Amino acid sequence: MDLSERQLQILQAIITDYVENAEPVGSRSIAKKYDLGVSPATIRNEMSDLEEMGYLTHPHTSAGRVPSDKAYRLYVNDLMKKKNLSAKDKRMINDRLSASRDEFDRTIRHAAELLSEITHLASFAMTPATNEETISFIRLLPVDERTLILMIVSEGGQVTNTTLRLTVPYTQEALDLLSKNMTVSYKGRTLDDVLKGEIIHDVGSDIEALSALRGSVMPSFIRTLEDMLNVNLYMEGMTNIFNLPEYTSIDRARDFMELFARKDWFTQKMLARDDGVVVTIGEENDTMKDCTLITATYHVDGKLVGKIGVIGPTRMKYDEITSIMEYLTNNLSESFRLPGSTGDGNAGDKEQKK
Amino acid sequence: MDLSERQLQILQAIITDYVENAEPVGSRSIAKKYDLGVSPATIRNEMSDLEEMGYLTHPHTSAGRVPSDKAYRLYVNDLMKKKNLSAKDKRMINDRLSASRDEFDRTIRHAAELLSEITHLASFAMTPATNEETISFIRLLPVDERTLILMIVSEGGQVTNTTLRLTVPYTQEALDLLSKNMTVSYKGRTLDDVLKGEIIHDVGSDIEALSALRGSVMPSFIRTLEDMLNVNLYMEGMTNIFNLPEYTSIDRARDFMELFARKDWFTQKMLARDDGVVVTIGEENDTMKDCTLITATYHVDGKLVGKIGVIGPTRMKYDEITSIMEYLTNNLSESFRLPGSTGDGNAGDKEQKK
DNA sequence: ATTAGCACTCTCGTTTGATGAGTGCTAACA
DNA sequence: TGTTAGCACTCATCAAACGAGAGTGCTAAT
Numbered sequence: 001m002d003l004s005e006r007q008l009q010i011l012q013a014i015i016t017d018y019v020e021n022a023e024p025v026g027s028r029s030i031a032k033k034y035d036l037g038v039s040p041a042t043i044r045n046e047m048s049d050l051e052e053m054g055y056l057t058h059p060h061t062s063a064g065r066v067p068s069d070k071a072y073r074l075y076v077n078d079l080m081k082k083k084n085l086s087a088k089d090k091r092m093i094n095d096r097l098s099a100s101r102d103e104f105d106r107t108i109r110h111a112a113e114l115l116s117e118i119t120h121l122a123s124f125a126m127t128p129a130t131n132e133e134t135i136s137f138i139r140l141l142p143v144d145e146r147t148l149i150l151m152i153v154s155e156g157g158q159v160t161n162t163t164l165r166l167t168v169p170y171t172q173e174a175l176d177l178l179s180k181n182m183t184v185s186y187k188g189r190t191l192d193d194v195l196k197g198e199i200i201h202d203v204g205s206d207i208e209a210l211s212a213l214r215g216s217v218m219p220s221f222i223r224t225l226e227d228m229l230n231v232n233l234y235m236e237g238m239t240n241i242f243n244l245p246e247y248t249s250i251d252r253a254r255d256f257m258e259l260f261a262r263k264d265w266f267t268q269k270m271l272a273r274d275d276g277v278v279v280t281i282g283e284e285n286d287t288m289k290d291c292t293l294i295t296a297t298y299h300v301d302g303k304l305v306g307k308i309g310v311i312g313p314t315r316m317k318y319d320e321i322t323s324i325m326e327y328l329t330n331n332l333s334e335s336f337r338l339p340g341s342t343g344d345g346n347a348g349d350k351e352q353k354k
Numbered sequence: 355m356d357l358s359e360r361q362l363q364i365l366q367a368i369i370t371d372y373v374e375n376a377e378p379v380g381s382r383s384i385a386k387k388y389d390l391g392v393s394p395a396t397i398r399n400e401m402s403d404l405e406e407m408g409y410l411t412h413p414h415t416s417a418g419r420v421p422s423d424k425a426y427r428l429y430v431n432d433l434m435k436k437k438n439l440s441a442k443d444k445r446m447i448n449d450r451l452s453a454s455r456d457e458f459d460r461t462i463r464h465a466a467e468l469l470s471e472i473t474h475l476a477s478f479a480m481t482p483a484t485n486e487e488t489i490s491f492i493r494l495l496p497v498d499e500r501t502l503i504l505m506i507v508s509e510g511g512q513v514t515n516t517t518l519r520l521t522v523p524y525t526q527e528a529l530d531l532l533s534k535n536m537t538v539s540y541k542g543r544t545l546d547d548v549l550k551g552e553i554i555h556d557v558g559s560d561i562e563a564l565s566a567l568r569g570s571v572m573p574s575f576i577r578t579l580e581d582m583l584n585v586n587l588y589m590e591g592m593t594n595i596f597n598l599p600e601y602t603s604i605d606r607a608r609d610f611m612e613l614f615a616r617k618d619w620f621t622q623k624m625l626a627r628d629d630g631v632v633v634t635i636g637e638e639n640d641t642m643k644d645c646t647l648i649t650a651t652y653h654v655d656g657k658l659v660g661k662i663g664v665i666g667p668t669r670m671k672y673d674e675i676t677s678i679m680e681y682l683t684n685n686l687s688e689s690f691r692l693p694g695s696t697g698d699g700n701a702g703d704k705e706q707k708k
Numbered sequence: 709a710t711t712a713g714c715a716c717t718c719t720c721g722t723t724t725g726a727t728g729a730g731t732g733c734t735a736a737c738a
Numbered sequence: 739t740g741t742t743a744g745c746a747c748t749c750a751t752c753a754a755a756c757g758a759g760a761g762t763g764c765t766a767a768t
Contacts, residue, residue, distance in 0.1 A: 250604055336519075
């Protein structure tokens with residue numbers, strides 16, 4: 001059942017060629033371009049076998065062969081070699097990422113922009129996954145007599161806030177007190193906990209003004225917590241995919257766009273607790289069966305985990321892209337390490353494949 | 355030079371028909387569908403005149419006529435009548451908007467979603483324009499020994515924050531002191547002022563720890579201020595345009611998408627200080643010469659001004675869409691009025707056309 | 709001023725045929 | 739027994755040809 005050396009060579013050649021040219025590849029062109037020392041006829045026979053085993057497909061009777069998801073999987077797992085980044089790409093990553101090293105969100109957004117620029121694919125990036133994040137403190141800040149800001153900060157430093165407008169004025173005292181009470185009640189609890197559990201009802205309901213304020217604030221508090229789970233997803237370069245031959249059909253392009261607009265789907269994808277570069281090809285994916293999703297993890301002080309990824313057709317340069325993403329995430333993790341610390345808590349160059 | 359009554363009727367008929375069917379409209383179909391009491395031949399003559407005057411165009415010799423930008427302009431200014439919203443649309447707006455009446459940003463985002471759902475076009479919405487907004491206070495909040503949150507709040511209640519990571523630890527005292535000093539220095543000044551003016555250098559540079567902290571914080575402060583100008587732009591429903599016949603060509607679709615991705619362009623557009631519903635048709639627009647942009651203004655306590663808009667091909671149902679937007683913005687302004695106040699500071703149903 | 713009539717133009721969908729790439733099979737070959 | 743040459747066959751793609759239909763523009767009659 002294992003593939004012969006020659007079959008592997010042929011498969012590799014077909015993948016390389018197809019990834020390059022986006023057109024079904026025939027036996028003759030393989031024989032000419034890649035020096036396998038056999039005739040087209042032999043290659044045809046092998047291709048026929050490969051097709052039977054599910055590595056190749058046939059768009060129609062007399063077209064060349066196209067690699068299947070299974071072929072790409074084999075390629076990613078066993079065949080492909082790590083690529084060295086071009087000097088230009090390396091420079092780009094080093095320069096552009098270091099420019100704003102001290103700011104979290106901005107850096108992540110830049111990383112996504114960078115990634116889509118280099119790979120010419122659509123990319124996205126997520127600040128540290130937060131459903132297990134714990135709440136650090138809650139603040140209510142005054143704007144005017146009826147308007148206030150609700151601010152939630154997690155231990156990891158993630159911030160979310162909403163502006164609320166109340167129907168009745170509030171007092172500064174009530175605000176301070178409620179801030180304090182809420183912080184005491186929720187500090188150290190995870191977002192999941194708070195969202196799934198019941199609302200704590202005894203948050204200082206003894207004072208009247210406070211209880212009224214509390215009633216106005218709590219619904220927003222819950223909604224804002226929900227926001228924390230998906231608000232920090234940046235998406236970039238979606239128009240890149242228009243340049244790919246697989247999306248010249250308007251229907252395909254529309255499908256892609258509609259999926260890309262579904263932030264929640266990506267958030268879902270991102271919550272998986274894996275490490276390193278992960279490639280999910282075509283059918284392995286539930287939705288978007290003709291796309292490949294590649295994600296990579298970066299680390300903050302070796303602890304917290306955020307993700308960055310690209311999405312495109314299954315036909316993509318797996319070797320280059322995974323190498324780029326590895327380099328990029330290592331670079332990110334490096335930036336986010338405490339200056340003093342030496343521990344490399346998983347920020348290294350391990351790579352895990354599905 | 356004025357158009358005759360009959361010419362106006364014909365022009366109106368052509369516009370109505372073309373907006374509906376997206377196909378060049380011929381003399382015969384006009385004569386049949388709209389009861390003008392004249393023969394196709396007469397209509398042909400009039401159409402020829404209208405074309406000479408620049409109200410109609412000819413895709414090619416033997417196709418029907420298509421309205422020009424000039425025709426739409428005439429239609430919008432003089433011909434179209436206000437439309438009554440369907441009960442369904444009204445209900446949708448009332449229901450969906452009131453659900454989150456107390457939260458600013460969320461409401462605006464919902465309004466954009468709603469608008470694109472009802473109009474089947476791409477929409478966007480902007481929270482109050484802020485380059486003339488004044489700073490209310492600045493806070494620095496601790497996360498861990500090297501991480502802190504920088505938060506800027508404007509008088510109007512707009513909030514922006516960034517998480518900073520410093521290379522050296524800071525003290526709580528320094529943080530509090532710097533918060534206070536910065537607030538004192540910048541309170542009441544407009545964003546424009548601060549961004550254009552020089553940085554105030556004498557913010558308590560007498561204490562050493564403080565001055566170090568200040569050095570780390572100030573660059574981010576400036577960048578964060580810049581963020582305040584354009585961060586709150588929501589865009590929705592861009593995939594709607596794929597369903598329109600003018601965007602079945604992949605090139606057109608790409609152009610549209612690329613423009614739509616340029617947030618800065620929209621922000622620019624939105625800063626115009628106009629009121630009510632404003633329609634900008636085709637060439638009147640500098641970029642995107644084949645699109646129409648309709649914006650509408652909403653009010654907060656009759657003072658502050660935010661905008662909401664749709665964008666689509668010049669062929670659109672101007673009467674319906676402007677009516678919807680008027681209704682929607684009135685509704686928004688209503689929600690954002692102080693419960694007690696009666697003054698209607700411009701929140702009424704005035705409408706201004708270009 | 710309006711209208712009927714008619715020739716003319718141009719697009720669009722369909723058909724047809726040629727072309728070329730590529731396969732699959734068979735028989736010859738090393 | 740694995741490899742190769744040869745050849746018939748299959749499809750997709752492209753271009754040319756064609757007819758139908760929609761619509762105009764002009765002229766002459768009303």
